[in-house]
Every structure is written in structure tokens, then in C-alpha cells.
Amino acid sequence: MAAVAAHQLSQCITCHAWNAELSMVAVCPNNSEVHIYKASPDGSSIWNRIHILQKHDQLISGIDWGMRSNKIVTVSHDRNSYVWSLEGVEWLPTLVILRLNRAAICVKWSPRENKFAVGSGAKSVCICYYEQDNNWWVSKLIRKKHNSSVTSVAWHPNNVLLATSSADGKCRVFSTFIKGVDTRDSTVSPFCDMKFGEQVVQLDLAYSWAFGAKWSPSGNSLAYVGHSSTIYFIDDVGPSAVAQEVAFRDLPLRDILFLSEKMVVGVGFDCNPMLFAADSNGTWSFVKFLDEKKSTATTSKYGSQFSEAFGKFYGQAKHGSNVDSVEPSRAPGGSHENCITCIVPLPHPGETTLRHFSTSGMDGKVVIWELNDLDSHFSQLAL
Incomplete structure (x- = not known):
């Protein structure tokens, strides 16, 4: 898994969405406006702001x-x-x-x-x-x-x-x-x-706030997250629904996305997408963090990780460029440096499994991700 590009579009982004051709992205820079950016036609990875919706x-x-x-x-x-x-x-x-x-x-x-x-x-x-x-x-x-x-x-x-x-809840x-x-x-x-x-x-599975409800591509499964660092999976939604939960020790998630029937990505306060997968028996479990650069850079104990994330949540996000033309940012510690609040699919023609998606968050970045090693992720699950 790799972050293909990270674009600093604002100081903070509330939410974002893409057009059908994935050539333009609309973001809310944490105010009452919508800014629409378009990729530079010369392929230089520069995004130009072309519209402001007020x-x-x-x-x-x-x-x-x-x-x-x-x-x-x-x-x-x-x-x-x-x-x-x-x-x-x-x-x-x-x-x-x-x-x-x-x-x-x-x-x-x-x-x-x-x-x-x-x-x-x-x-x-x-x-x-x-x-x-x-x-x-x-x-x-x-x-x-x-x-x-x-x-x-x-x-x-x-x-x-x-x-x-x-x-x-x-x-x-x-x-x-x-x-x-x-x-x-x-x-x-x-x-x-x-x-x-x-x-x-x-x-009624969560004991705290619930966020990020999503259906699987077929509609046979439903998942959502709780603020108690738990993700819930439900099969056969209805009177005979079958539910299971996966609790993890890291910070809570805010949103999730089904990549396939047996693979889910969650994003939230850890500033690093988390991959969950189901084995052949349908049992879900956490696989790994997807931001390899940030995962390898973080070697402190869990208490230090929590303190760092807690400080980022209440601290001020890194200031980004606020001009009509922006270049991709290069985050020293990871693709995102603050809470990720939004995850959006980027479907490509002919793909049966979603391999591309984008995230945005309180650090003002839109990050495009590409999942290119599905087999290795499933092999890790088998271990």
C-alpha cells in the first residue's frame, strides 16, 4: 500500500468529493465555501483552484x-x-x-x-x-x-x-x-x-457514539464504528442478522470504506488508515496500518503514541498553502499529520476490488491511496 500523492489544499478540510472522471475535487476548507480544484493538464501534479461555491x-x-x-x-x-x-x-x-x-x-x-x-x-x-x-x-x-x-x-x-x-450509539x-x-x-x-x-x-452494539456506517458492494453486509475504538460488522441485515465486533487498542475511527466484500479500510484519529479483513470463515480482524512511512517512523510505546495523537487533536494543524495553485505536500512523518475525517472511493473501470481511494482531514490534505498488494495483506491475515 502506498500514498500516491498528498496535496495540501487548505489549513483544514472538513470533507471532499470527486467528479466522475476524477479530474476535479471539491473540498470544504473548514468554512462556508466549497473550493473546486482541477488537475493540471501537463501532468505536473499541480492542482489549480477553478471555482469557489459561495x-x-x-x-x-x-x-x-x-x-x-x-x-x-x-x-x-x-x-x-x-x-x-x-x-x-x-x-x-x-x-x-x-x-x-x-x-x-x-x-x-x-x-x-x-x-x-x-x-x-x-x-x-x-x-x-x-x-x-x-x-x-x-x-x-x-x-x-x-x-x-x-x-x-x-x-x-x-x-x-x-x-x-x-x-x-x-x-x-x-x-x-x-x-x-x-x-x-x-x-x-x-x-x-x-x-x-x-x-x-x-x-444496539456500540456503547458510545457511532460513526461511518457503510454497506458492502453487494449490500449483504453492513459495518459501522464506535467511538470506543471498535468496528462492527453485520451480515444478513434484518431480523436474523449476524453481528461481530473487532476491538482495537488504537484511537477511534471516524469513517470506513468497503474495498471488497472481505476488506475494509477505516480512518480516524490515528491519522493512519487501518485495514481490516475477513478470513475464509468470515471472521473479521485488524490486519495493519496502511501508511508504511508513518508506521516505520513510529517506534515509541503506546502511551507516547496516544500522547502524540492527543496533542495533534487539540493542537493546531500544520498551515498549508492557501493560494489558487498548490503543489503536492511532502509530510515528514506520514501522509496525514492530523485526524482523518473523510474517505472517498476512487473507482477505476474494470476493477472488481476497489484499489484506489482518497482521504482528507484536519491537516488540510487530500491524499490519494493505491492498494496494489492484496495478496500480501491476505497472507498476513492467515498468519
Whole structure:
């Protein structure tokens, strides 16, 4: 595993998203703006800032870029959401009324991109869809199901089921079937017969805040993390779900990503992606840290590692360049030097297993990773 490139785009990055061609990246530099960077055409690894999206009044907490529609959706602590469409050379915003009385925290397009879900601090989830007749975006709320803030949302591949994680320590799965938007076909049966907002299952496995819920590529498995340095894996989601947990001694994770049905990458406060894998019996376990440069550089005891990470969390991130043209950074101790808050897949045509992904965090960097030694990782698991 190697970090292909680390780009210092800001002092701190809240979240980021890529376009379908992976030629442009949208980042929130920990404020109310979205900066869009484009790779230099000469292949010099220099990224140029080409757009600044300004409409929100407070911190942008979530962003997603539709691969099919080429639309960007943003949510903010100002309780609003905007859908941005590229018209010529300008990005034009369309306001989405969420009807929230607390901050919007996270957002994600559905697989078909005819809906998107917004998690909020109002203990509710907004399912937003476009009404062609009225030419506006409408939101339907899933209320009175969560006991605290919704920290992440994740769409099942069938475009109907939605998993959420919450600060109440629970992970839940809901039906989001909307008549006239979704179709009743065999791919979503029997969930298409459920009412909108009906709860499929509630997973009460964590004893702390829950983050980063994600489905496996097939949708047969679900995983999420707890703030108690634990990751939870659930198979056959429903009344007969089978769950297992993997506890680790390192700092908690904030987000996760399925690379395949049997491999997951987690990122968080250790500033170093962690690889988890399942053996032939389906038993999950921690394999290794992926940032080899940082792993080899860190030789202190666990107490010193904790103190160092604790200081980084409360200390100020390394200041980066804040100009329109930036060059890739070269971190002396590792690819990331502060908490990683976001991980995004970078799918390449013809790949059955995801080998590329990117991360961003409080150090203001976007790091692109390439997984090129899957066999060695599985051999380590066998040991």
C-alpha cells in the first residue's frame, strides 16, 4: 500500500468529493465555501483552484458529487442544502428546504441519484427528491427514530434501504421507498412494500457514539464504528442478522470504506488508515496500518503514541498553502499529520476490488491511496 500523492489544499478540510472522471475535487476548507480544484493538464501534479461555491452562511459539513448527474449537493450548519448544477462555466445553486431546526451534518446521493439523504443534529433524516412538475427539490423527514444526532448516512445498492449511525450509539436501517420516485421491482423486494420511514432493524452494539456506517458492494453486509475504538460488522441485515465486533487498542475511527466484500479500510484519529479483513470463515480482524512511512517512523510505546495523537487533536494543524495553485505536500512523518475525517472511493473501470481511494482531514490534505498488494495483506491475515 502506498500514498500516491498528498496535496495540501487548505489549513483544514472538513470533507471532499470527486467528479466522475476524477479530474476535479471539491473540498470544504473548514468554512462556508466549497473550493473546486482541477488537475493540471501537463501532468505536473499541480492542482489549480477553478471555482469557489459561495451560498451557505455557516460551516459546510457534508458534500457529495453525483457521478451520473454531475451535480454537487452540499449541507451546512446553517440547516440548508444546495444542489449545484454546472451551466456553461458557472455552478448555479438550487436551495433545498430541509425543515430542520438543527444543523445538517452529512449528505449522500442515492445510487441512482434520484434522491439524496441528509443526516442532522435534529435527530432526523431528510430524504430529498426532485419534483419535475413543480421544478423544485422536496424533502420528506424520518422523525422520532433517533435519540441524538445522525452522524452518517449510507445507501444500500438497491436505492431504497438507508443505514444511519447516530450519537446515541445505534445503527439503524430504514426504508425510503417513495411512490413515483422509486419503482417496485424484484431488486428491492420485499422492501418496496414497506412504508416510507419504516425501520427495518436497529443495531444496539456500540456503547458510545457511532460513526461511518457503510454497506458492502453487494449490500449483504453492513459495518459501522464506535467511538470506543471498535468496528462492527453485520451480515444478513434484518431480523436474523449476524453481528461481530473487532476491538482495537488504537484511537477511534471516524469513517470506513468497503474495498471488497472481505476488506475494509477505516480512518480516524490515528491519522493512519487501518485495514481490516475477513478470513475464509468470515471472521473479521485488524490486519495493519496502511501508511508504511508513518508506521516505520513510529517506534515509541503506546502511551507516547496516544500522547502524540492527543496533542495533534487539540493542537493546531500544520498551515498549508492557501493560494489558487498548490503543489503536492511532502509530510515528514506520514501522509496525514492530523485526524482523518473523510474517505472517498476512487473507482477505476474494470476493477472488481476497489484499489484506489482518497482521504482528507484536519491537516488540510487530500491524499490519494493505491492498494496494489492484496495478496500480501491476505497472507498476513492467515498468519
